[in-house]
Amino acid sequence: MKIAILGAGYGGMAAAFDLLRAGQDVTVFESAEAAGGLAAGFKAPGWDWSVERFYHHWFQSDAHMLKLMDDLGLRHKMLFPRPKTVMYHRGKFYPFDSIPAALLYPGLGWGVNKIRFGLVGLYLRLTNNWQPLEQTTVEAWMRKWAGDSVYREMWEPMLVGKFGERYAQQVNMAWMWARLHARTTRLGTYQGGFQAFSDDFAAHLRGLGGKILFSTPVTALQSEADGSWTVRSAAGDQRFDRVLSTTSPGWMARLAPQLPEDYLKGLLELKHLGAVVMVLALRRQLSPQGYYWYNLPKSAGFPYLALVEHTNFVSPEHFGGDHILYMGDYLETDHAYFQMSQEELLERFLPSLARINPDFQPDWVRQSWLFRTPYAQPVPLLNHSRHIPAVRTPLAGLYFASMSQVYPWDRGTNFAVEIGRRAAEMILTDGQA
Structure with a gap:
């Protein structure tokens, strides 16, 4: 079968991996310049490792990711340090790991x-x-x-x-x-960062004969009279026997408005929050105690939910001596943080760092980056399992697999791999019918 996959995140690539190994003809469309989806990273001059735009780590119990690593022959590149997590209570931080x-x-x-x-x-x-x-x-x-x-x-x-x-x-x-x-208290990463894994994974797919089209957003999906699907993108119109979309529910609804009304309604009624994350490269370590993850209650007055000193998890030597700090929050997309400039957010966030380390000065900041996404955290309400869209859509040959469907599990790369591989199995089974 000739199969299109929309999205080179972990779910899309995991599906492509199984389909290619089963002898199918697979093309992956990705709007970004590189693989990884929400786990993609970036690298500043002088860094040996990449840093994720939105903080990521694995848990030692992430069985689907561990199995995939074994299948790819990359398990030896996984690292599981033991970082320190703390909770805030009445002006002080206490270990909670x-x-x-x-x-x-x-x-x-x-x-x-x-x-x-x-x-x-x-x-x-x-x-x-x-x-x-x-x-x-x-x-x-x-x-x-x-x-x-x-x-x-x-x-x-x-x-x-x-x-x-x-x-x-x-x-x-x-x-x-x-x-x-x-979940476990022991957390994992990949040698070189998550982007290094995404690049290794994409190279493996190409080695199996897969095609990955970067910087190629898909703009529409059209079902044809013969049962095939036309995928419309910057690369032109192409025909496929099957299509798997790993996009957000809202984008899926826009791509395929010919889906039945009840399925479209289910997609559009799913609740989710966006994410706003600022990454700093500091000249000095912020946490003298070596804390990695700070859980910060909103009632304490911090302007973000989580503070993560990444280089208390992996060595600053990988980043040219920079100390990498994340400040992030899950927010509705009409929140002011989605409209504020990077400079405005930096001005809002920096004063809070003196509460972590009284010696902190703004000139510790060597560089900053700001990342935002409207789709980051599904919201599971009562009896949520009744409202999850089926992976097999009502239209023959069209499949949908997103982090909104991994429930009851929370979003994460481990469950993206699971649902991607499950979708691939469905496609193969249906192709034999």
Whole structure:
């Protein structure tokens, strides 16, 4: 079969990999100049490694990514350092990256609160029965089982930070189950950065005979009378037997308006947030304690959700001695941060760094970069599984696989690989029918 894949992110490339190995003729269309999707990176002069535009890491439990690495013969290039994660409480930061650290965290108080916190965490790690959890919200479930105090101190700040005031009380408990059930405190990356992996992956696909068209956005999909599909792009109109789109739901709806009304309605009603991330190259280390990830409650007055000192995870030697810092947030696309200039955001963000290190001075900043995307975090509401669009669309030969469909799991490259490979299996199975 002649197959088109829209998007050279991890989902699209994972699908292309399996299809090519099955002997299919695959062309990948990518609007950007390089592979990687939301995990793509950039490299400044003097850097040996790339830095992701939107911070990324793997978890040691990411089985789909580990399996793909084995299949590609690249597992030896994965690295799993042990970075330090901290939580904010009353003006100070406390380690929160292990069970002993969590038990010592003062924000939970003492006695029964810590016991309930521990029992809830243990239950969610052990149970696989997530379906009943999507029928209630995180707020209702956690208040009942972990207690009001633990909810207010631990989970409410995370929800407000992640989903904003609008959605924080509406997110279903299955989403929280997935985060606590599958994630580990040990985090991973790739030698050279995620862009190095994306480039290695793309080269492997080309070695299998795949075609990847960069800087080639697709503008329309048209079904033909003979069952084939026309893909309209900057490379001209091309015919394919099958098309797999790994774009956002909104863009999928624009590409294929001939989809049935109920499927289009499902695509357009999916909720999601965008992301705004500023990356700094500092002349000095910000965190003297070597902290990697700072969880920052919005109520503490920080102008972003997460502060990540990347070079406390991997060495600054890979970046010409620069210390790499991320400041990021998930926001609705009408938020002011999507309209502000880079200079305005830098002026907004920099004063907060003195709260991390009182010695910080603006002249520590050697260079800055700003990245924004309107589609970064799906919002799972009650009974979300009933509203997920099928990978097989109602139109024969057209498939859709996005991070909005990996539920109950949260977005991430591991689950992008899983859904991409699942879509490829569907395409192959349908092709034999």
